[in-house]
Amino acid sequence: MKKTPPQKGSLTIIGTGIKLGGHMTQESMSVVKSADRVLAVVAEPATFEWLKRLNPNIKSLAVHYDKNKYRHQTYQLMVDEIVESVENGHKTAAVFYGHPGVFVNPSHKAIKRLKDLGYEAKMLPGISADACLFAELSVDPSRNGYQAYEATDFLLFNRTLDSSVSCVIWQIGVVGKMSIEKVEQADDNLKVLVDELLKYYPKSHEVILYLSSQFNIIESTIKRLPLSELPVSTIPELSTLFIPPAKPKQLNLTMAKKLNIDISKITT
Numbered sequence: 311m312k313k314t315p316p317q318k319g320s321l322t323i324i325g326t327g328i329k330l331g332g333h334m335t336q337e338s339m340s341v342v343k344s345a346d347r348v349l350a351v352v353a354e355p356a357t358f359e360w361l362k363r364l365n366p367n368i369k370s371l372a373v374h375y376d377k378n379k380y381r382h383q384t385y386q387l388m389v390d391e392i393v394e395s396v397e398n399g400h401k402t403a404a405v406f407y408g409h410p411g412v413f414v415n416p417s418h419k420a421i422k423r424l425k426d427l428g429y430e431a432k433m434l435p436g437i438s439a440d441a442c443l444f445a446e447l448s449v450d451p452s453r454n455g456y457q458a459y460e461a462t463d464f465l466l467f468n469r470t471l472d473s474s475v476s477c478v479i480w481q482i483g484v485v486g487k488m489s490i491e492k493v494e495q496a497d498d499n500l501k502v503l504v505d506e507l508l509k510y511y512p513k514s515h516e517v518i519l520y521l522s523s524q525f526n527i528i529e530s531t532i533k534r535l536p537l538s539e540l541p542v543s544t545i546p547e548l549s550t551l552f553i554p555p556a557k558p559k560q561l562n563l564t565m566a567k568k569l570n571i572d573i574s575k576i577t578t
């Protein structure tokens with residue numbers, strides 16, 4: 311009798327977007343529905359329950375979060391579990407909130423490991439927090455450019471800023487935290503970040519703390535304040551900092567000439 315070959319597992323990484331239910335693409339939903347196993351890291355319990363209705367074979371990877379573990383240890387355990395599911399022959403959907411490849415470490419690592427092992431592994435795009443920010447704060451990144459950093463990365467690796475360019479600082483709620491701790495209040499680390507930002511912007515420069523709503527019935531939080539007041543503010547853990555440009559962009563006349571651009575037609 312002919313033996314059935316062992317089932318070959320595969321991985322599709324998808325994102326829920328930020329807002330419960332409404333942000334997930336049709337393509338991603340059909341991946342969840344047809345998966346043998348769903349492994350999920352989402353921002354709050356309602357999204358997990360919503361995913362469970364699409365596919366009851368779901369497990370939360372949030373069990374790996376532990377305030378005594380460094381973030382990279384937690385991420386490693388998540389990658390191990392995703393890889394194991396695929397190696398066990400399961401068509402696996404791994405779900406992360408927002409865009410699954412934006413500020414998400416285990417998604418990229420799992421794809422790399424599985425591809426190296428010869429499995430099919432891919433990622434589908436999702437709606438990220440900055441996509442929501444662009445919409446709600448009316449920011450078009452093409453206008454003044456767009457620079458973005460993870461807060462701790464910005465400080466640790468001597469990054470530089472151009473204050474004529476819009477700036478987004480991610481993970482402002484967990485500056486310098488290498489483990490998953492709940493932080494609701496400003497602390498010394500935030501002051502370190504602001505001191506660094508003050509090298510580029512004046513104290514009075516208006517910045518925006520942005521928290522995109524995860525539910526249709528709740529408004530997003532958009533708090534405008536002078537940069538110098540940031541260290542004494544309450545920073546919700548999931549907020550993102552938007553810093554508008556502090557000076558105008560400079561036109562390079564030599565370049566305009568080289569490109570044969572009529573500067574009277576340039577809109578700023």
Ligand SMILES: C[S@@+](CC[C@H](N)C(=O)[O-])C[C@H]1O[C@@H](n2cnc3c(N)ncnc32)[C@H](O)[C@@H]1O
Pocket residue numbers: 328406407408409410411412413414437438439440479480481482483520521522523524547548549550551
């Ligand atoms: C681990 S990253 C995950 C980002 C997510 N994958 C995405 O595509 O937006 C977490 C950071 O994303 C940003 N973020 C997540 N949810 C947010 C929300 N509801 N509003 C504003 N920023 C958010 C914050 O900067 C937060 O610290």
